[in-house]
Amino acid sequence: MAPLIHVRDLTRDYRLIKKREGVAGGFVDLLRPRYRDLRAVDSVCFDIEAGEMVGYIGANGAGKSTTIKMLTGILTPTSGKVSVGGLVPWRDRLQYTRHIGVVFGQRTQLWWDLAVIESFRLLRKIYEVPENIYAEQMKVFDDLLGVGEFLHQPVRKLSLGQRMRCDLAAALLHRPRILFLDEPTIGLDVVAKESVRGFLREIRDLQGVTVILTTHDLGDIEQLCRRVIIIDKGEVHFDGELEDLRTRLGRRVRLTVDLREAVTADDLRKVTADLPVTWRDREGKNHVAEFRRAEVSGAEVIRQVVNDCQVSDLHLAEVDIEEIVRDIYRAAGKEKA
Ligand SMILES: Nc1ncnc2c1ncn2[C@@H]1O[C@H](COP(=O)(O)OP(=O)(O)OP(=O)(O)O)[C@@H](O)[C@H]1O
Ligand SMILES: [Mg+2]
Numbered sequence: 001m002a003p004l005i006h007v008r009d010l011t012r013d014y015r016l017i018k019k020r021e022g023v024a025g026g027f028v029d030l031l032r033p034r035y036r037d038l039r040a041v042d043s044v045c046f047d048i049e050a051g052e053m054v055g056y057i058g059a060n061g062a063g064k065s066t067t068i069k070m071l072t073g074i075l076t077p078t079s080g081k082v083s084v085g086g087l088v089p090w091r092d093r094l095q096y097t098r099h100i101g102v103v104f105g106q107r108t109q110l111w112w113d114l115a116v117i118e119s120f121r122l123l124r125k126i127y128e129v130p131e132n133i134y135a136e137q138m139k140v141f142d143d144l145l146g147v148g149e150f151l152h153q154p155v156r157k158l159s160l161g162q163r164m165r166c167d168l169a170a171a172l173l174h175r176p177r178i179l180f181l182d183e184p185t186i187g188l189d190v191v192a193k194e195s196v197r198g199f200l201r202e203i204r205d206l207q208g209v210t211v212i213l214t215t216h217d218l219g220d221i222e223q224l225c226r227r228v229i230i231i232d233k234g235e236v237h238f239d240g241e242l243e244d245l246r247t248r249l250g251r252r253v254r255l256t257v258d259l260r261e262a263v264t265a266d267d268l269r270k271v272t273a274d275l276p277v278t279w280r281d282r283e284g285k286n287h288v289a290e291f292r293r294a295e296v297s298g299a300e301v302i303r304q305v306v307n308d309c310q311v312s313d314l315h316l317a318e319v320d321i322e323e324i325v326r327d328i329y330r331a332a333g334k335e336k337a
Pocket of ligand 2: 065066
């Protein structure tokens with residue numbers, strides 16, 4: 001069976017004006033602008049099956065939002081192919097919007113001056129949602145997101161967290177098969193983030209919605225997505241399971257030690273000379289080492305350190321996915337440089 005979302009060689013250029021110098025140059029720019037093209041998304045390919053929750057991540061300006069805009073039909077690509085459930089988003093837009101929900105965390109899709117409930121009623125009309133489905137969805141949103149509390153407030157009076165919850169509800173009102181989320185937790189505090197994540201998990205389990213999610217918060221990814229696609233300068237750099245990403249890069253572990261006496265990193269390098277351990281260049285009582293679990297066990301490293309040094313405290317932690325992804329961005333940048 002064909003995948004629900006099929007993307008091939010998706011490319012999008014933006015035309016930018018090449019600025020000339022100075023005031024005179026500004027005038028010339030107005031009369032005879034010179035252009036250059038910026039490739040924001042470059043030959044992106046992936047397939048997504050129904051029911052998947054995929055994290056689409058990358059640094060600022062990597063091309064995430066541009067991709068989402070093409071997948072939702074807001075932008076037409078420069079070239080390439082997208083088929084979602086047999087529809088082409090930018091061509092079959094009217095029919096397509098019935099099957100998808102979209103949240104752009106950076107700005108609301110709701111009517112600023114209307115009470116939340118009015119926005120929902122309008123959306124119900126626009127999407128022709130049957131009364132019984134509308135009632136069921138509203139109950140789910142109240143149970144899981146607590147939107148009942150502020151239904152009669154105008155959107156402009158809501159806190160960011162309340163507004164985001166309403167945007168999520170609005171996007172799902174017509175019970176779409178696919179939900180596109182562009183930074184749905186941006187600016188939220190820890191509690192509000194947890195509530196959004198919990199809601200997304202529930203809605204996936206309850207209604208089997210397929211989700212593509214962009215975020216800079218890797219906590220979102222760790223809690224929601226088994227699969228991640230990493231994009232850098234418009235190109236896909238990794239597409240696979242989050243767990244795979246971890247093992248591919250080796251489960252890195254970081255050991256922090258506090259010693260009773262100041263030493264140099266070189267002293268510690270001698271202590272663990274026969275082990276594959278990297279000590280950071282530091283002097284003093286606090287030191288940090290990194291190693292891969294596959295190459296050496298934490299117990300072994302600790303044993304050597306404790307044998308040869310006066311340790312007052314130590315802490316072993318896995319290097320989190322955020323750092324791993326940062327390393328990938330950096331490596332990708334270097335390759336191109
Ligand atoms: N409307 C536009 N006109 C010109 N250039 C644009 C436009 N929108 C985006 N770009 C450029 O395209 C590139 C990709 O932008 P995009 O918004 O897709 O990145 P992003 O991955 O969503 O970044 P962020 O994490 O900051 O949201 C950037 O270099 C950006 O400056
Ligand atoms: Mg963006």
